[in-house]
Amino acid sequence: MTAESCFEPKIIGFLCNWCSYAGADKAGGMQVAYPPNVHIIRVMCSGRVDPQFILSAFAKGADGVVILACHPGECHYKEGNCRALQRHRMLVLLLEPFGIAAERCRLDYVSAGEGAKYRRVITEMVESVRKLGPLAVACGE
């Protein structure tokens, strides 16, 4: 077994209440397993996800952060997901100079009906962060 496959990343997931959190529930209802590495924080809207939460997650030991929002045009609060997207784009630009790869901070869209997509996004996220290795190592801390 390689070191890479032993590493269990700890990832924080910010999920909006209306679409992506419901999508995660839907994935649960399907009762098909996916990696347990993503720890969920529920917010009402992805527009509530403050870049400082993400920075704080990395500072406190998260190896990755995933923000899941309603699909564009389907935000329960009309456009909160657009704000989340704007903030995410800006934040990623700031993360890379600090040695935090863009893949560690992903934004994606999961609707309430997309249990299968939720599973896929989570699995992909875990795999990509697993490949990158622990953040502390990557940062040379």
Add this chain to the structure above:
Amino acid sequence: MKIGIYFCNCGSSIADKISVEAVIEASRTFPDQPYVTTVDFICSEVGQAQFVASLTTEQPDRVVVAACSPRDHEATFRRCLAQGGMNPYLLQMVNIREQIAWVIEEPLRATEKAISALRGAVYRVRLQEPLEKKQLEASMAVLVIGAGPAGMKAALSLAEAGRSVVLVERSPFIGGLPVLFDELFPTLECAPCMLEPLMGELLHGDYAEKIELLTLAELWRVTGYYGNFTAIIKKKPRHVDLHECIGCGECVEACPAKTGNCFNNNASERKAVDFAFTGVLPNVPFLMEEVCLRSVGEDCRACKDACPLGEGVIDLAEAEVTLERNIGSIIIATGAGLYEASQVTGMGMGALPDVYDALQFERLLSSTGPTGGKITTSSGSVPARVAIIHCVGSLDKDHCSYCSGICCQYAFKFNHAISTKYPETIITHYYRELIAPGKEAHFLLHGALNRQNSIFTRYARIGDIAVTRHGAGYLEVSLQGVTTAADMVILCPALVPAQGTDKLAALLDVTCDSAGFYGELHSRMDASRSTLKGISLAGACQEPMDIQKAIIEGMAAVGHTLAGLQPGRLIDIDPVTAEVESKRCAGCHLCSSVCPYHAISFDGEQHISQVNGLLCRGCGTCVTACPAGAITGNHFSNAQILAELEGLLK
């Protein structure tokens, strides 16, 4: 601080995967060392009773329920907290079923993750604060804007439910567009006959006194918010008393001034004081100041002298009045109009005689119209060849990208009306798409398709068609090299929002969609509610629709109105909203620019932003946007979210 963790076994759903013993063991390392109680099915009646009993005995300061998704039962458990004497917002749920037990194969890892999630919840719940629902008194009165089918139905139904209604209509009559028509698709029912009972009830029925009808009136300004709007309405002078006038028409006879009647395509004349058209309701004339001889300085009072009821009915000096009404909710029912067909090149609209848009042709068909229902060309002859062009400006990205959904049906109706009167007339339908939705539209469609003198010709782009005038005086319709003579061309343009929709939207602070119709709160789930709380949408102001749907929408708006505001009940204000800490607010307006609900206003005197708790829906976008950290998202504060984060990553 005493914290209670209630662990639901959910039968074996959770207990088989997550070891409660390990959770209890781990909980000893959590801050404040919470007690852990297991319940078999906490959402069941027995489970809830056990939960409430335990809360009553233990009297914890904060509660964590580890069970199913909060989307299932957060509301249930909040009620339990209230029953147990606690503030319901001191609860945090951990979703250990859908998001842990059901999706993690190995029990050890599931247990690990549950412990981590519980730690996050305990960290968070310690910072949660009791929140109280605020309540406000509200006005039960309703403002309905527009007295077309949707607005009339809404106004009358609200009156029947005991509500006071202010019905504002900018034209001098009620009934909207269809009162100008003769027969209606799909069943060729007489439009005025069909609308008459509704209009009669509205004006003189048992509940009419609950409705304040203001014709020639427009909303000028609105302040306040759901439950307590103040509407400022400007009412133009009619110069004839709506309630005293008996509609005898003596004043019309006597009036010496004439002009074109805009309700009859200006193809017939009217007097300065006259009815909009024959049979109009309210059956009261109105005086056009700009046509009246008094406007040119003459001291004419012929109408006033002719009135058999004496001095009191006609008021030549009547001026515009400004009215103020306190209302709780608003229904917009301003309807639609036709896309300006002259915007579509090659149609000849406005440039060639005998080219009519659908509304103009409806008036030609109508017995109350300029020709008394006779279809004649401008030269006075019976049209032997009529072209009906469908989809004018519809399904066309250069004009209106949508299909209005009703034009084909009235085009088939036109076919029926023309061929009933003149069976020899050849009618050519030029269409891009043909639709006949619903259970009744096919009658007219098949009627038109099966008629011997009907021709159906499909075109690809409206630009392929050109309407021109032949030197001999008749019209010609050319399509891809084939030219067909026509004595009359009828255009069926897209339905567009009524004139002034954008202005009213700005005034009410509601949004419009890309086509200019009022935007819905949700296009499927809440199509008859606007984006602003307390403002409903009814009829074709929301999207093109027929009368049937407009009436249904009128009732939907009534449903929202009655369900929202009830006599004797205060309006609840959800406490999960944003709040501005005035000392830290720098007045930068960033928050109000991101708020999708116009819930944030600016106090110019104090130079700070303020959140209206009634309009705020608690999304928290402004909280994140505030550069000064001056806004707190109740129940989702930075501190609470960061604490949860810390607990999860511990």
